[in-house]
Amino acid sequence: MGSEAEIRAAGRVVGDALAGVVGVVRDTHHAIADRVFTAVGPVAWPVRAAHGVIAGGVYATVHGAHAVLPRLIGFAVGHGWRPARAPLSGNPAGRFSLAVLNGLWGDTLDGRHPELATPMAVRSGGADVPLTTEALRAAFPAAGPRIVVFVHGLCETEDYWSLAADRHATEHPTLGSRLERELGRTAVQLRYNTGLHVSDNGLRLSVLLDELVAAWPVPVEQISLIGHSMGGLVIRSAGRQGAAAGHRWVPAVRHVVFLGTPHLGAPLARGVHTTAWLLARLPESRPVARLLSGRSAGVHDLNYGALVEEDWRDVDPDALPRDNCTDVPFLPEAEHYFIGATLTREHDSPLATVLGDLFVPYRSASGAGDRRRLPFADGNGRHLGGLHHFDLLNHPAVHDQLCAWLAEPDPPAAEQR
Structure with missing residues (x-):
């Protein structure tokens, strides 16, 4: 710009x-x-x-x-x-x-x-990378057939994947650098406008991944997707829309990892929504309610984790929030994993239920709700106690777990769901 x-x-x-x-x-x-x-x-x-x-x-x-x-x-x-x-x-x-x-x-x-709206784009060296073979080869000179795509969360950029890197006294200051050196993956980071509807960003991500696979300097054999917070919702929405459109990147996905993703919504987002609804009841506080109601569509989607257009299209945005979100199945060829954090050591204590990781409760991160329950396989989830929401972006314990998961051999085709 x-x-x-x-x-x-x-x-x-x-x-x-x-x-x-x-x-x-x-x-x-x-x-x-x-x-x-x-x-x-x-x-x-x-x-x-x-x-x-x-x-x-x-x-x-x-x-x-x-x-x-x-x-x-x-x-x-x-x-x-x-x-x-x-x-x-x-x-x-x-x-x-x-x-x-x-x-x-x-x-x-x-x-x-x-001019100030962030377009969805692959990022490298502090700049957008055009999705042409020449530009990708220049940005990723060591491009390999196995790529890992990082999708950040609300109000974040690709820079957040290196948070606290100076405090990690290791040769791998970021998860991407460790996956590249230890597992031979090529790390690809994105930036996007997190204020748009999750479904809109899901569509944009699906199109971007299709173009990325088509222009990648070498044939793509495998894709791993890692999403932090809202980024995980965008990935799930992209999978739903990409599968419906027959996009070529979908069958190549082998791992999907969610880090602190509010699959069932975020209480903070619902709290702001409910506060705006209450303030709108009185004429004296109604102007403040209108100000709060001006928050972005992306924030509205975090009430209960809306993934598709049907979840918000005919819903009054000023009404009290209700969980009418669509169940979106996992991609059949991929293994799906989650890591959820809590400020407390135990995830099932009363205090953990209230505080979560500051933004997302563990039940939401694990998809273990009463009305909706995500089908994570046994062993495909991890709780990290004593950490907050942003620790999940770049913490050694997250590095260790993801390297272990992504290093597992692919199951035979007949066993893939």
């Missing part, structure tokens, strides 16, 4: 955000004032009329001032102003900010500020 377009888009986003805050304050103010004036009765009508004129003028002025900000930034850029370096994508803090922005409001960005 060019720095000029990025600066202009960032200015528009800031202007929209400020205007939104002003709107919440204005509407809350009006709701409270209306309740007071209504309680006082007709005697307050002259004051009410004057109040409306004065307050309306003040809010219109403030709103207009915020609307000017994007125009001022655009004018400055057009006349040669540049920051010392790119404000967002050119530095680590900026990339983190973009990831959070995409996660929380990515569907809005996709429609209104596409």
Whole structure:
């Protein structure tokens, strides 16, 4: 993305955000004032009329001032102003900010500020890799026939797979580097807009994997998919849609690993949704409810782990969340595994049930629900106590377990489910 377009888009986003805050304050103010004036009765009508004129003028002025900000930034850029370096994508803090922005409001960005919306792409060396044989050969000079695709979670980027790498005093600071050296796999990392519906990202992932397999420098013999958090849901959605479309990558998948994936949903997402519903009951708090309801489609999908379009298409997004999610079967040719973490040492203690790994309960990560239960085979799951959600991205215990699972020989064709 060019720095000029990025600066202009960032200015528009800031202007929209400020205007939104002003709107919440204005509407809350009006709701409270209306309740007071209504309680006082007709005697307050002259004051009410004057109040409306004065307050309306003040809010219109403030709103207009915020609307000017994007125009001022655009004018400055057009006349040669540049920051010392790119404000967002050119530095680590900026990339983190973009990831959070995409996660929380990515569907809005996709429609209104596409310059800041993250496209789904293979990443290498801090840049997108075009899905051509020449570009892939340059980005992956040691490309082999067995590839491992890493799909990150909500508000993350591919950089998250190397979290705390400096604290791991080993020759394999990341899972990808260890799989490459010990098992001869080629690690492929993606970046995508986590604010879109999981089903939309699932479709994009399925198409991307099909194009990746077609353009890979050597014939692909085997694919392993590793998803953290929301990334696991995107993988499951991609498998459903890829199988229906007859995509060539689907039969090549031999391992699917879920790290802290909320298969049955995330209580935090449901809590925010329920809070917004409750706030919408009263006119004074309704503006705040609208602000909370503006969270992305991807966050909405985390209520109960929605994987397909039918799970959200005809559902009122402002109604209380209910588990109407479709059961999506595992890919028949692949072994499926999960790792779930809890802050506590034991996964079945009362405190573990409440805290989980901070974001995802162990029952959700293991797919062991009352209405829905994922068919993980015996031995294909692991609990790690004393860890939090983001430890699962790059922890030595996760490395050891995944290397053990992926090193297992493929079952004979007749035994594959």
